[in-house]
Amino acid sequence: MSLSPAHTQSMLDQAGPGASASRKAYEVQTLRFRYQPPSRGEANWVLDGLTFNVQAGEILGIVGPNGSGKTSLLKLLAKVLRPHDGGMALFGRDLGLMPQVEVARTVAFVPQESPQVFSFTVMETVLMGRYPHHRRATWSAGFGWESAEDLSIADQVMQYTDLTHLAGRSVMDLSGGERQRCMIARALAQAPQVLLLDEPTAFLDLQHQMEICAIVRRLKDERGLTVVLVSHDLNLASQYCDRILMLKAGALFRLGTPHDVMDADVLKAVYGCDVLIDRHPDSGVPRVTLPQYRAAKNVGGRL
Amino acid sequence: MVPLLLLSVALVLICLQFGTQWIGLGQVLDIVRTVVREGSVESEQIGTTGVILMQVRLPRLLLGLLVGACLASVGVVLQALLRNPLADPYVLGVSSGAALGVALAILLGIGSTFLALSVLPLCGFFGGLLSLVVVYRMAVSYGRLPIHSLLLAGVILNSIFSALIMFITSIMEPNRSAGTMTWLMGTLTAPSYPALAILACYLLGGLFLLLQQARRLNVLTLGEESARSLGIETEQVKRRVYLLSALITGAVVSVSGMIGFVGMVIPHAVRLMLGADHRLLLPASALAGGMYLMIADTAARTLLSPAEVPVGIITALAGGPFFIYLLMWKKDRFA
Numbered sequence: 328m329s330l331s332p333a334h335t336q337s338m339l340d341q342a343g344p345g346a347s348a349s350r351k352a353y354e355v356q357t358l359r360f361r362y363q364p365p366s367r368g369e370a371n372w373v374l375d376g377l378t379f380n381v382q383a384g385e386i387l388g389i390v391g392p393n394g395s396g397k398t399s400l401l402k403l404l405a406k407v408l409r410p411h412d413g414g415m416a417l418f419g420r421d422l423g424l425m426p427q428v429e430v431a432r433t434v435a436f437v438p439q440e441s442p443q444v445f446s447f448t449v450m451e452t453v454l455m456g457r458y459p460h461h462r463r464a465t466w467s468a469g470f471g472w473e474s475a476e477d478l479s480i481a482d483q484v485m486q487y488t489d490l491t492h493l494a495g496r497s498v499m500d501l502s503g504g505e506r507q508r509c510m511i512a513r514a515l516a517q518a519p520q521v522l523l524l525d526e527p528t529a530f531l532d533l534q535h536q537m538e539i540c541a542i543v544r545r546l547k548d549e550r551g552l553t554v555v556l557v558s559h560d561l562n563l564a565s566q567y568c569d570r571i572l573m574l575k576a577g578a579l580f581r582l583g584t585p586h587d588v589m590d591a592d593v594l595k596a597v598y599g600c601d602v603l604i605d606r607h608p609d610s611g612v613p614r615v616t617l618p619q620y621r622a623a624k625n626v627g628g629r630l
Numbered sequence: 631m632v633p634l635l636l637l638s639v640a641l642v643l644i645c646l647q648f649g650t651q652w653i654g655l656g657q658v659l660d661i662v663r664t665v666v667r668e669g670s671v672e673s674e675q676i677g678t679t680g681v682i683l684m685q686v687r688l689p690r691l692l693l694g695l696l697v698g699a700c701l702a703s704v705g706v707v708l709q710a711l712l713r714n715p716l717a718d719p720y721v722l723g724v725s726s727g728a729a730l731g732v733a734l735a736i737l738l739g740i741g742s743t744f745l746a747l748s749v750l751p752l753c754g755f756f757g758g759l760l761s762l763v764v765v766y767r768m769a770v771s772y773g774r775l776p777i778h779s780l781l782l783a784g785v786i787l788n789s790i791f792s793a794l795i796m797f798i799t800s801i802m803e804p805n806r807s808a809g810t811m812t813w814l815m816g817t818l819t820a821p822s823y824p825a826l827a828i829l830a831c832y833l834l835g836g837l838f839l840l841l842q843q844a845r846r847l848n849v850l851t852l853g854e855e856s857a858r859s860l861g862i863e864t865e866q867v868k869r870r871v872y873l874l875s876a877l878i879t880g881a882v883v884s885v886s887g888m889i890g891f892v893g894m895v896i897p898h899a900v901r902l903m904l905g906a907d908h909r910l911l912l913p914a915s916a917l918a919g920g921m922y923l924m925i926a927d928t929a930a931r932t933l934l935s936p937a938e939v940p941v942g943i944i945t946a947l948a949g950g951p952f953f954i955y956l957l958m959w960k961k962d963r964f965a
Contacts, residue, residue: 407855431861438855444713445851445906455849459861471845472909513852517860 350383350418352521352553353404358413360396360403373399374577377413383520386547386554388568390561390588392598395574397557398439401523404555405436418520431459435514439525439557441506446497449490449509453481456516477516484515488542504535511542522546524556528563540567561615565589566607573597589613631910634917638695641921645928646687650936653679671823690820693829694927694941695920697818697886698896700833702919704875705893706912707840710847711868712781715901716956718893722765723787724758724876728883729814730791731757733798736810751829751884758880761787762872816889816942818927829885836878837916843871844908851906889942891949892919898956 358377365371374396381387381404389397402408403415406422415422417433435456443452457477473481485491488508493501498509507527514522527543528536544567546552558564564571565585573581573588575597581588594602594615607614646658661680668675671684701719708717719725731753740749768783795814799807821829846867850857854864882889896919897911904910923941926948930941 402855405859407858426861427858427863428861431859434859436856436859438853441852441856443851444715445710445901447848447851447906451848451905451907452852455852455860458845458849461845 351380351416352383352385352418353381353555354414354416354419355379355381355404356414358400358403358415359411360399360408361411362399372577374403374410377577377579379572379579379582381521381553381555382570383418383553384547384551385569386543386556386567388564388571389555389557389574390559390564390571391574391580394576396577397574398525400574401436401525401555401557404521405434405523406430407436428459431517433519434521434523435517435519436523437507437510437514437525437527439529441510443498446499448495448497449485449501449512450481450494452498452509453485453490453512453516454478456484456513457481459517480518481512481516484512487515488512489538502535504531504538507531507535507539508542511539515546519552521553521555524554526557526559528558528560536563543567561589561594562607565612565614566610585612589615631913631917634914638917638921638924641924642688642691642695645691645924646683648928648932649682649687650931651679651682653683658683686820689823689826690818690927691924692826693821693885694818694923696826696830696833697882697889697920698892698923699916699920700837700878700882701889701892701923702896702915703837703840703912704878705919706897706908706915707843707847707871707875708893709897710851710908711871713851713853714781715898716894716953718891719875719879719882720788720888720890720893721781722784722872722875723761723791724765724784724879725883725888726788726791726795727761727764728754728758728880729888730795730798731755731760731880732884733795733810733814736806737798737802751881754884755877755880758876758883761791762876766872812940813887815940816887816945817938817940818886818923818930821885829881832881833878836874836881840871840874840878841909841912843867844912847871847908847912848906887940887942889923889945891945891953892923895945895949895952896922898952 356378358374359372360374361371362373363371377400389400391397399408403410406425406427409423417425417430422430447455454473454477457473457480460477461471482491485494488511490505490508490512493505493509498506501509511522511524511527522543524543527539531539540563543554543556547554556564556568568585570583571581571585571588572579573593580597581593589604590613591602591604594600594604601618603616603618604613605616606612643655643658647653647655657679661676661683664676664680665671665684670676671681676684704719705717708719708721709715711717712721732750734757735750735753740753765783765787768786769779799810799814802810846857846862849860849862850864850867852860858864897915900911900915900918904914923945926944927941930939930944933939
């Protein structure tokens with residue numbers, strides 16, 4: 328894939344906010360997935376019959392209890408896992424038929440943890456994101472070096488994620504927040520139209536959570552990027568996502584705006600506990616808190 | 631890369647001087663000049679000293695260079711695939727498979743000449759391939775190769791093959807079993823030039839193909855799922871690299887036995903100096919590994935001169951403590 332400089336400039340804003348309103352980034356039809364074959368009468372479905380769309384240019388949050396299939400769903404969208412059956416289309420093309428490398432030019436995936444055991448520098452790691460855009464025609468494809476264009480894109484995304492001053496540092500020496508930014512920069516170097524993030528703020532302190540959220544929001548607002556993120560943090564999802572997909576035991580329980588989904592009855596049904604819902608003082612989005620602990624009568628026995 | 635190349639040429643000249651008989655650098659250069667002029671390594675032109683130099687020491691040094699380069703390169707790629715800086719060509723059990731193949735051939739009297747160009751390297755290839763297939767079958771699940779089961783399969787296969795090799799050497803005639811034991815411990819012997827040339831073509835070809843995977847190996851260190859999301863057909867790359875590693879290791883083991891730790895020590899040292907990028911790490915480790923084994927083998931020839939120590943013992947004594955050091959003080963970095 329050869330890219331002109333003009334194209335390079337616009338790589339990150341291909342799906343402009345205006346054009347994106349009606350387009351669908353993903354169309355998912357009765358998606359089913361399992362890791363293990365059925366055993367002892369159990370079907371073992373991790374995801375069972377999911378149907379939903381992801382609009383181009385939106386931030387979609389995937390939430391749900393532990394083991395409800397959030398991460399598996401994200402990996403299926405990245406084509407890291409293959410579905411058992413059901414169809415997935417990426418911008419109108421059948422995901423199952425797209426070569427892996429073409430998916431990688433459109434979709435970037437940041438896993439929850441990216442432990443690195445070798446001392447690659449931040450720059451080298453970000454440049455790995457250019458791999459899917461590498462020309463494969465020559466015999467030297469495997470050890471080909473990055474082009475000037477690759478380097479300039481890497482510089483650009485490192486500025487965007489505030490990593491320029493760390494370019495020569497080993498990724499093993501980075502703090503959690505810096506490492507997460509480095510992985511997002513690596514994903515952005517793919518020049519994707521869709522960014523898939525698995526728990527992007529897990530294990531980060533408040534300031535670093537804020538940084539990551541700001542980057543994600545800016546990517547959507549300024550570049551029209553479609554973002555699908557998995558989060559345990561309901562308030563963060565409520566505050567930063569346009570729509571929220573609530574999973575319960577591998578099935579879609581509710582999909583809608585934060586106001587639709589962050590509802591005491593919905594949360595009670597999904598998580599099995601009572602919660603308090605009020606409004607965020609700043610933005611007015613629903614805010615979820617656990618109620619004050621009161622010793623329950625006749626529950627759980629005595630210690 | 632160029633400094634490393636120059637350094638290895640210089641090192642060949644230095645190592646040529648050492649041996650049972652000390653041959654000064656001036657004499658070495660004289661003989662090299664004569665050989666270049668006459669185009670012959672026979673004794674009429676270069677005398678007894680020349681023969682020692684050109685038919686014994688030089689081919690053996692070149693063999694060491696080649697074997698060391700291969701061991702270090704295979705170490706690099708296995709470490710990348712297993713995402714563990716402690717991996718070594720021996721972890722997968724491919725080398726003991728190759729050794730078993732060769733030992734079996736010696737027992738059955740198939741290879742008449744020891745370590746010359748015979749069917750022995752071929753048995754090494756097949757032994758290595760066999761263990762690769764077995765390891766792969768043991769480790770594969772749902773069409774994928776989980777790294778932990780691969781490691782475990784390698785460990786198990788290694789112990790089974792070691793037991794078989796020990797059984798084979800125990801039922802050999804005493805004089806043969808002594809030779810086989812020496813070879814197993816890791817020994818370099820001067821090959822004939824045609825044999826060396828054939829081996830070099832085969833091994834350098836293998837190294838070239840490995841080098842083509844360098845950028846993919848970089849991406850694979852991010853983890854398999856990340857690598858797949860970056861457009862790499864991970865299973866295909868892994869299969870290709872494991873196969874090449876097995877073929878290279880099989881050939882190396884058949885000529886030089888089990889020389890351990892080169893594949894672990896060298897990549898670690900080179901990574902400290904040049905970084906982790908496999909496009910640089912792989913060729914640099916190859917050269918460094920070659921030099922390392924040349925030095926180790928020169929030590930093996932001269933330490934107890936005129937007796938020889940198997941070079942595998944030297945590399946194990948140098949590399950073993952290093953392995954322990956890594957495991958004890960650096961394990962938080964990769965465990």
